[in-house]
Amino acid sequence: MSELSQSHSTPAPLWLALRFPRVALDLLNKRNPQQALVIIEGNRIFQTCDQAQRLGIQSGMSVQTALLLSQSDDETEALQTETSHTQVVHIETAQSPSSDQPKLLMRERCPQQEQRHMQQLAQWAYQFTPYVSHWQQSDSLLLELGSCLALFGGLTQLLDTIEQQLLVKQLHVQLSLAHTPKAAWLLGWQPHLIDWQQRWREEQTSANSIDASWFEQSVTQSLNNMMLLQLPEQAPFTQKRLQQWQNIGLKRFGELLSLPRASIAKRYGKSCLKQFEQITGSEIDLQTYISPRSDFFAERHYLSGLESVDMLEQPAQELLIEFQQFLRHQQLQTEGFSWRFFHFDRQDSRVEIELSSAHSQADIFFQLTRLQLHQHRIDSPIETIALHSDKLVRAKMQSQTLFSDCGQQSNTDAHLLIDTLATRLGKNRLYRLQSLSDHLPECRQGVSHEFKNTTTKVKELGINTADQNLPLWLLPNPTPLRRSQQQAMTLLSSAYRIDSHWWRQRQQRDYFLAHDPQGHHWIYFDHGQKRWFLHGHYG
Amino acid sequence: MNSDIEKLLQLPNTWQASRGPQVLNTHSTGHAKLDEALHLGGWPQGATTELLQPANHRCELQLALPAIKQQQQRATWLVMIDPPFPPFAPALAAHGLDLDRLLLLYPRDIKELLWSAVQCLQSGNCSSVLTWSQRSPLVDKDLRRLQQAAATGQCWHLLVRALQTQQQASPSALRLRAERQLEGQLKLNILKQRGGWSGQEVELAAAAQAHAHELDSRPVHLASLPSHPADEGKFIQRSRQHAQIHQLYPNIDSSSVGG
Numbered sequence: 001m002s003e004l005s006q007s008h009s010t011p012a013p014l015w016l017a018l019r020f021p022r023v024a025l026d027l028l029n030k031r032n033p034q035q036a037l038v039i040i041e042g043n044r045i046f047q048t049c050d051q052a053q054r055l056g057i058q059s060g061m062s063v064q065t066a067l068l069l070s071q072s073d074d075e076t077e078a079l080q081t082e083t084s085h086t087q088v089v090h091i092e093t094a095q096s097p098s099s100d101q102p103k104l105l106m107r108e109r110c111p112q113q114e115q116r117h118m119q120q121l122a123q124w125a126y127q128f129t130p131y132v133s134h135w136q137q138s139d140s141l142l143l144e145l146g147s148c149l150a151l152f153g154g155l156t157q158l159l160d161t162i163e164q165q166l167l168v169k170q171l172h173v174q175l176s177l178a179h180t181p182k183a184a185w186l187l188g189w190q191p192h193l194i195d196w197q198q199r200w201r202e203e204q205t206s207a208n209s210i211d212a213s214w215f216e217q218s219v220t221q222s223l224n225n226m227m228l229l230q231l232p233e234q235a236p237f238t239q240k241r242l243q244q245w246q247n248i249g250l251k252r253f254g255e256l257l258s259l260p261r262a263s264i265a266k267r268y269g270k271s272c273l274k275q276f277e278q279i280t281g282s283e284i285d286l287q288t289y290i291s292p293r294s295d296f297f298a299e300r301h302y303l304s305g306l307e308s309v310d311m312l313e314q315p316a317q318e319l320l321i322e323f324q325q326f327l328r329h330q331q332l333q334t335e336g337f338s339w340r341f342f343h344f345d346r347q348d349s350r351v352e353i354e355l356s357s358a359h360s361q362a363d364i365f366f367q368l369t370r371l372q373l374h375q376h377r378i379d380s381p382i383e384t385i386a387l388h389s390d391k392l393v394r395a396k397m398q399s400q401t402l403f404s405d406c407g408q409q410s411n412t413d414a415h416l417l418i419d420t421l422a423t424r425l426g427k428n429r430l431y432r433l434q435s436l437s438d439h440l441p442e443c444r445q446g447v448s449h450e451f452k453n454t455t456t457k458v459k460e461l462g463i464n465t466a467d468q469n470l471p472l473w474l475l476p477n478p479t480p481l482r483r484s485q486q487q488a489m490t491l492l493s494s495a496y497r498i499d500s501h502w503w504r505q506r507q508q509r510d511y512f513l514a515h516d517p518q519g520h521h522w523i524y525f526d527h528g529q530k531r532w533f534l535h536g537h538y539g
Numbered sequence: 540m541n542s543d544i545e546k547l548l549q550l551p552n553t554w555q556a557s558r559g560p561q562v563l564n565t566h567s568t569g570h571a572k573l574d575e576a577l578h579l580g581g582w583p584q585g586a587t588t589e590l591l592q593p594a595n596h597r598c599e600l601q602l603a604l605p606a607i608k609q610q611q612q613r614a615t616w617l618v619m620i621d622p623p624f625p626p627f628a629p630a631l632a633a634h635g636l637d638l639d640r641l642l643l644l645y646p647r648d649i650k651e652l653l654w655s656a657v658q659c660l661q662s663g664n665c666s667s668v669l670t671w672s673q674r675s676p677l678v679d680k681d682l683r684r685l686q687q688a689a690a691t692g693q694c695w696h697l698l699v700r701a702l703q704t705q706q707q708a709s710p711s712a713l714r715l716r717a718e719r720q721l722e723g724q725l726k727l728n729i730l731k732q733r734g735g736w737s738g739q740e741v742e743l744a745a746a747a748q749a750h751a752h753e754l755d756s757r758p759v760h761l762a763s764l765p766s767h768p769a770d771e772g773k774f775i776q777r778s779r780q781h782a783q784i785h786q787l788y789p790n791i792d793s794s795s796v797g798g
Contacts, residue, residue: 414615414664421644421655429645433628433638445628467633472600474627518595519719520745536627539601539725 012212014146014155016162017184019174020121023114023139025049026171028107031304038066041109052104063106070104105303113301114139120298122290127329128152128162133287135185142181142287146209155204177201178219179212180281182236186223189232193222220280224254236275241268292330295390296337298322305344305381309373312385316369317362319387324362333358333396337389339369343380351376353423356451357415358393364416371423418451439500440507441474441535469513471522471536478533481523486532489514489523511535566695569605570743573727577713578735582606586712586733587686587696591705594673598717598725599699600626602743607667608635610695614666618659620644621652621671640666649675653684660688660696671699683710705730 020026024039025047036052038045045061057066118134122141125132131144145158152158159175166173176188177197187194196218204210228245231237250256257276265273277283300315316339327334336354343349353368422430431447438444481489495510508527513520522536547553565581567574574580582588592598611617617640619626625643632638644659646652652672659665668689677700689696698711705716714731723745731737 417616417658417662417664418642420658425644425646425651425655429647431643433626433631433641433643435628435632435638441627441629445625467629470630470633471627472604472630472634473597473622473624474630475624515723517719517721518593519597520723537597537624539597539599539719 011146011149011209012215013144013179014149014210014215015178015181015184016143016145016159017135017140017174017176017178017181017188018121018125018143018162018166019135019140019176019185019188020118020171021139021174022047022049022172023117024109027113027117028301028303030105031302035105036070036103037105037107037303039109040106046109055104057104066104066106107303116297116299119290123293123326124165126290126292127325128158130289131287132290133181134290135181140185140188142184144181149209154206155210156202157205159201177215178223179216180279181285181287182275182279183219183223183281186226186231186279187219190226190230193225196222216281223279224252224257226253227251228253228256236279237272241272244268294392295388296323296326296334296392297386297388299384299386301384302382305383306385307378307381309376309378312373312378312382313370315385316373316387317366319385320362320365320369323365323387323389324360327360327392327395330392331395332392333360333394334389335391335393337365337387337391340386340388341378341382342384342386344383345380347380349376349379354419354427355415356418356422358396360395364419368419368423371420375424415451439498441470441498442476442478445474471520471538473537475535475537478524478535481532481534485516485534488516489521490516492520513538566606566610568602569609570602570741572741572743576729576739576741578732582695582697583712583733584695585690585693587682587689587698588713588715589698589700589709589711590715590717591700591702591730592717593702596717596719598719599669599697601725602717602727603667603669603697604634604636606695607669610666611637611640612666614664614694616640616642616659616665618642618644618665618668619671620656620659620668621646622669623671623673649677653677653681656685656696657688659692660685660694661691663692663694665692665694667695667697669697669699673699673701676704679708679710686710686712 025037028037030037034051036055036057037049038052038057039047040063043063045057045059045063045066048057048059052066052070056069118139118141122132122134125141125143129143129145129148131147133142134140135142145155149155149158152161163175174188174191176184176191176194178184178187200215200218228242228250231242233239245256257280261273264276274283278285298319300319302315306312306315323334323337326332334355335358336352338353339351341349341351351369351372353365353372355368418430427449431449432451434446434448436444436446491512492515493513495512497508497510499506499508501507506528509524510527511522511524514523515521520538521534522538523532523534525532548555564584565579566584567581568577590599590602607617617636619641621644626641628638631641644655646655649672652670652675656668656670659668670685682698685696685698702716709731711731712733714729714737716728716730718726718728720726720742725743725745727741727743729737729739729741
């Protein structure tokens with residue numbers, strides 16, 4: 001009985017907290033990695049990079065102080081900058097006279113960009129587990145991994161994959177594990193407490209669940225050792241509360257937990273007690289999980305701007321690979337996507353690419369993008385590239401023959417040819433004919449710009465003997481015959497009369513096969529206008 | 540062991556992948572006289588065939604239609620690039636072409652024409668490509684590129700050019716000159732053949748035969764048949780005089796009324 005319940009029991013909860021302390025900085029790509037970059041909010045420095053910290057700039061300083069610090073270096077002599085310190089412009093640089101590169105780059109903080117980036121990261125994390133949630137409105141993600149270990153072949157594998165992909169994205173991240181989400185997040189702020197997790201992780205190579213009880217014990221121990229003063233200013237505990245606890249002599253979290261429950265509830269409120277219980281795992285902490293988006297959006301920001309089409313190719317390729325991974329994970333295919341370029345002068349331009357068949361191959365996307373970009377003109381430097389696609393459909397698997405009967409080089413898809421031609425020539429210069437049913441010859445054919453339902457199967461085609469006497473070429477507008485031309489024509493057949501379209505404009509025509517030294521033609525006599533017209537050629 | 544395998548391979552119902560589909564170097568033109576005159580016995584696959592014709596003569600489709608029809612199931616597309624007039628869909632369908640496979644391209648200038656022709660030829664998805672470049676001149680380098688692309692994709696390329704380019708040297712595998720005779724026959728002159736003699740002349744019968752549409756009965760309310768276009772002057776004169784009568788009594792033959 002106990003074995004049965006064990007095999008059917010839910011796996012032990014294992015939460016991974018990913019905290020991105022420098023999301024605002026990591027968004028922006030610098031051309032020169034040696035440059036110092038700071039993010040400012042209002043008149044204060046919000047975040048600094050390593051190079052800026054080496055110059056002595058800290059977050060919380062005012063902008064003027066930071067500028068002074070960046071300028072007062074051993075290399076600088078006389079200040080000959082023209083930057084005004086009275087107003088903060090969108091990008092302000094402090095030039096050092098010895099080099100021509102700006103020493104310090106400043107950038108306004110954009111919370112919407114950060115939020116979008118966090119949402120993109122949440123969608124990226126969806127490939128590992130369906131249980132992804134944001135930590136309130138900040139820069140952290142919480143992933144529940146306990147139920148996904150079997151798929152990835154063990155905790156070690158899974159965490160290695162996650163770390164590898166984050167490395168490729170060049171993001172600063174702090175990972176921490178615990179058995180509840182809040183505990184995982186809190187532990188991430190004091191990394192020295194979770195040194196043991198690195199060693200423990202490497203031992204977890206089995207595909208099944210982890211040793212839950214030992215893990216819980218170790219996490220509880222680390223929690224107990226957490227210093228209250230070093231808790232972050234964000235939730236769950238306010239600064240005032242932390243100060244209160246310090247005043248009564250509590251230093252570690254464990255001491256707080258050892259207080260009797262009833263008195264915590266009475267003194268600090270029921271919500272505080274609830275927080276404790278959620279942290280330790282006595283009570284369930286319900287998270288709102290994200291749902292996968294039905295469209296794809298990704299962007300890249302560049303500080304120094306991209307000026308030419310060649311510089312666009314690298315970021316375009318990276319974004320398309322991301323797109324392909326997204327499509328493959330969700331088992332979708334796309335029928336078109338669009339590029340949006342945002343320039344420094346607040347202009348934006350678009351490039352749309354449509355596909356005649358849905359698929360998910362990044363190299364074909366890149367080929368078509370490059371073709372289209374070469375025709376596109378870039379007027380001013382581009383600050384942000386964004387890739388967006390909402391034409392997503394369920395993936396359809398197509399079967400192909402194993403041995404093709406065509407020539408040896410028919411490895412490109414038939415639709416790729418259409419897409420390439422349509423991208424370069426434009427969709428309206430490329431069409432197929434359709435045979436319609438009507439009496440008037442010019443109404444008997446239509447054009448179709450759609451190529452979505454081409455079949456390559458062998459078809460049985462019937463030969464229509466009545467239509468074999470029709471000309472192979474039809475003039476779009478019948479041309480009236482001149483007197484000299486009329487003299488040269490000899491009629492070869494008797495009349496074929498068409499009298500139709502009485503509901504619009506009655507057309508009474510007698511068609512003849514005529515012959516002149518240049519070949520055979522199809523002419524008609526229009527009774528309404530009483531003139532001879534030339535309508536088609538044979539051959 | 541070896542002999543067992545060999546015995547298996549000798550069986551008629553064993554198929555080896557290494558045998559593969561046979562790559563044909565020619566396919567029949569559909570016109571017996573032309574096949575005899577051509578050295579390869581048909582159109583050269585994987586190479587360009589140039590057809591030089593006067594500006595207002597239309598010879599190419601009559602010539603190429605049998606071959607196109609035969610080859611069309613071989614690959615997905617049949618491409619026509621920049622034809623001078625739009626082809627008439629019911630007529631093509633009546634001759635046996637699959638309209639779903641026919642692709643018409645209209646590039647804007649000579650560069651786009653060359654690029655699209657090269658793309659279609661080398662993709663390997665086209666059974667035949669017909670290009671008209673009568674309006675724009677092609678140089679030797681372009682012709683070589685087209686020939687190379689056709690060889691890569693093993694596709695038949697028919698290039699229609701103006702008669703004036705006869706003097707220009709060209710790397711195409713086959714060059715023909717076509718002209719319509721007085722009675723409507725098609726006279727072909729072989730100007731250049733790769734691997735064979737040139738100078739042959741072939742005459743093909745006219746494509747369009749006269750057909751008689753007998754009218755069973757003439758509907759009463761319709762106007763009478765027009766007279767011959769050469770007599771049109773007389774027709775107009777008469778109709779001005781007798782327009783009123785014509786309208787009141789439409790079934791009266793205009794020629795029977797005096798004039």
